[in-house]
Amino acid sequence: MSFWLESLGPIERRSALPGDRDADVAIVGGGYTGLWTAYYLAKAHPDLRILVLEAEFCGFGASGRNGGWASGLFPVSEQKLSSRYGVEPARAMHAALEDAVDEVGRAGIDCDYAKGGVISLIRTPGQLRRAPAARLDAAGTRAICNANGVLGGVYSEHCAALHPGKLVRGLAAEVEKLGVTVHEGTRVLSLQAGRVVTDRGTVRADTVVRALEGYTPELPGHRRELAPVYSLMIATEPLPAPVWERIGLGRRETFTDERRMIIYGQRTADDRLAFGGRGAPYHFGSRVRPEFDRVPAVFGKLRHALSELFGIEVPVAYRWGGPLGIPRDWMPSVGLRDGIAWAGGYVGDGVAASNLAGRTLTDLILSRSTELTRLPWVNHRSRRWEPEPARWLGINAGLHGTALLDAWDR
Template identity: 60%
Template structure:
């Protein structure tokens, strides 16, 4: 069994396969080091978010299947915590939910509509919070309301991926770091040092997928960047709140995300970095001073008392975006080629579901997981360049423009409404 990529997808797949059948010979090939990609540098949201809406999922299958996917995502949040505890992975896992603030009239309308829509797809686990209810959890600026879901845990992504790697190695899985794979095909993974032959080859490369031969248009690597403060004193936390460590965001269009870390920092990230022509991925692209500065300013605008706080860390990396924004998992039993990915930044828990689903598919077990609507979904390929470069960067700029439009008009953005069908809406 060959797995290409030692991030969450590859390691969760190795974990569940090794647990299900200890006699399997499982080898994980990694171009850099364990967790080098998004698995080691994400925002630490272990959430039930899936990159496309329930309505879109239902259009791929059925209403019941979309609801089943929603529940499977919720269960995956708990599964990550259960396995971490059972295997002794100290990843600072704490399930405090997610609070998404509404700070403009347009955001408030969107928040109320989101709660109403969520209620049409199952139990009312997404709640609307009035300003006084918000203040009991977090004291941010300009708050008009918020949405809250309990289905999210904050964690340390690097600790989780490194701990998971240690666990799978104890189970007998072999991990070869610094072993770039240049191509995969039926029965083999071709590396710079030779060919690994296996009955099943799993592609688990996410934002680095375009580096594989023939995969340049499968997923687009889009960069997300983060900053982190120094550890904050208790007086500042008394002013901000977040005592139960809920992850936080607001209802703007350009994605932002944050958490209170276990060691008392604010870790905060967002989109806005450009897509690079030809789906290129380079270490230098992780550094965008303009975006780092914007993130710092945004965080200071969210919370009072941060003017003199130092930012001690800044980093970034690529995530994988399919053309229809719909993550997928599947296998071609004839060729033995399997895959999972396209999480659009919502991968911390989705990768766990992918690992369990791939295990059932590979072992040909007929379980409820293999009937979920994302299984064997085939996203369209991205357009060739320069159309891909033009389209993705235009979309990123459109989301920024949509937020500016709403601040000026105080109404839901027309730009965002036009873009919604292209962004998983």
């Protein structure tokens, strides 16, 4: 498991589905998307019979393994959204995500929430040429995050650092207090309008919600819906005060840089560096396996990158990974059609987006026309990924090409 989950101590699992059941809403997936949906539905309509089904335990997937960024980032730029949907809908989409960063904090769940923003470091001439014009100079950047070789930086206030494990486990406890039934250890075998078949029984429901993110391809008929691409992380031992005085991140700002192969990090509430990045291979046939969580070569690169950033030998205490869901056009979506609702495809920025998705799904399920239900991602359908072996060749070629471009920059 991740540092986030191990730091909480032993996980007490909830009971499995005890047999066939009826519900008003059946939610497949006990991560952020499924739990936020249950949370807002139960608050809006306490009489609803809401049932959450989770194969392992709540937070086992990306919700308990991510970098702990609640960010206002959206994988499709405002410019591209504007060209397709218009200027105002594009602005509304980005504004709603920025507000979702605050909404996660407003929920009041104890998760070490600290809204310090995010600093993206510029460290090569190539990165400097690509960076937005509105940026900090080297001195201003180092005042936030004193990394080596900084030429400048791009700062945004729309990001909060948090403890993902505390958030997802706390959220699961909250929905139960609201009357939602959560069954863990219950693997969904198939879903369709009005019915979810599991290894423990069948749930009949007016609305079925698919909230599986990187595990979506394991469902029959959804193999090419999202590509499960792995992101890996390391966490250090707690670092002493003199090291933090030199590094900075005094408001627990999250950090990244302008390289193409994404990296991400934060200063945890107990003064560790939690640091991750892409680079692990995509596996043929969209396979998701526990052994794919650990790639020694990628862990080594992460440790080297962190040491190079801050000029320290980092004492790594934890290593883990997990899959995230990537749609073919990199456009997350949320929707409801013919009794089946869905949300996901966050491309690794799902902590805040899943909160927005849960509120949007609530409005859609309750047939409410709101500002959220008019956002561009509502009922968007990405085209499916190519069949194998084209999918495997294309995604891994893209990963290798990205790494080569970053090497050229350096």
